[in-house]
Amino acid sequence: MAFFFHSYQFKDDQDCSALSCLLSEMRPVEIIKPAKVLSYATERTIVRQTRNPLVNNLVPLSEFWDSEKTIYEVGIIYKRINCQPSSAYSSEGKILGDGSSFLPKMLSELATEDKNGSLALSALGGAIYYLRQAFLDESLLRFAKFESLPYCDFSNVNEKQHMVLDAAALENLEIFENSRNGGYSG
Numbered sequence: 001m002a003f004f005f006h007s008y009q010f011k012d013d014q015d016c017s018a019l020s021c022l023l024s025e026m027r028p029v030e031i032i033k034p035a036k037v038l039s040y041a042t043e044r045t046i047v048r049q050t051r052n053p054l055v056n057n058l059v060p061l062s063e064f065w066d067s068e069k070t071i072y073e074v075g076i077i078y079k080r081i082n083c084q085p086s087s088a089y090s091s092e093g094k095i096l097g098d099g100s101s102f103l104p105k106m107l108s109e110l111a112t113e114d115k116n117g118s119l120a121l122s123a124l125g126g127a128i129y130y131l132r133q134a135f136l137d138e139s140l141l142r143f144a145k146f147e148s149l150p151y152c153d154f155s156n157v158n159e160k161q162h163m164v165l166d167a168a169a170l171e172n173l174e175i176f177e178n179s180r181n182g183g184y185s186g
Helices: 017-026 040-048 067-081 105-111 118-133 137-141 167-172
Strands: 030-034 054-058
Touching: 017 040, 017 167, 030 118, 054 118, 067 105, 067 118, 067 137, 105 118, 118 137
Parallel strands: 030 054
Antiparallel strands: none
């Protein structure tokens, strides 16, 4: 069994073209998102570009954490995973300081990018909260590998050395699945 979690943060146009392309390519089976926060265009794109995934709407801040809460909670988990001495804990069982010294390098970089990684970290926080409900957060984070993926900018297309296909082109060219039965053949 494989578990893949992708967290992206990007600037999109008002038609959500970048999000449409990502959803067309990935075809997620489950989506975790904050309830009643996303724009109408974003919600419409999620419905239009997916095939009825399980959608989990989490309460903002208490369930779908912001970046600060995510860094704090992940710091606690990685402190436990790394079996550090308990001297960094206060009498209430909380980590003293920001806990960022226990974070994987990629998360530390996102946390220190002056809000540039705050949405991606918040998305991670929502996923961790969701996994925590099934007691899977710590066991999956133990084996997690965080890496930065190549940045895909849908603006300045004329300056690119490669072609960028939008969601409609990916679907019409049947790049990821055929239109007959949604399979990979043909």
